[in-house]
Amino acid sequence: MKCYECVRSGRDSEAVAVCRLCGAAVCTDHVRTEPVQLRGTAQPGKVIHDQPARQLTCVVCRAAEESP
Numbered sequence: 605m606k607c608y609e610c611v612r613s614g615r616d617s618e619a620v621a622v623c624r625l626c627g628a629a630v631c632t633d634h635v636r637t638e639p640v641q642l643r644g645t646a647q648p649g650k651v652i653h654d655q656p657a658r659q660l661t662c663v664v665c666r667a668a669e670e671s672p
């Protein structure tokens with residue numbers, strides 16, 4: 605599968621991930637990774653054993669999430 609963002613700009617890169625929000629396939633240049641805490645919030649003095657999960661999104665969805 606090709607990267608959706610690259611194809612739109614006339615390039616031809618192999619996709620390595622799929623955006624969990626819009627489903628677009630994205631290459632390493634266009635994928636955005638952010639750690640997400642699935643449950644529980646960090647509290648001072650309390651050890652959180654939960655491993656942070658991973659969320660892969662495309663640049664468009666990441667920008668949309670960051671905008672207020």
Ligand SMILES: [Zn+2]
Nearest residue numbers: 607610631634
């Ligand atoms: Zn790309």
Ligand SMILES: [Zn+2]
Nearest residue numbers: 623626662665
């Ligand atoms: Zn997306």
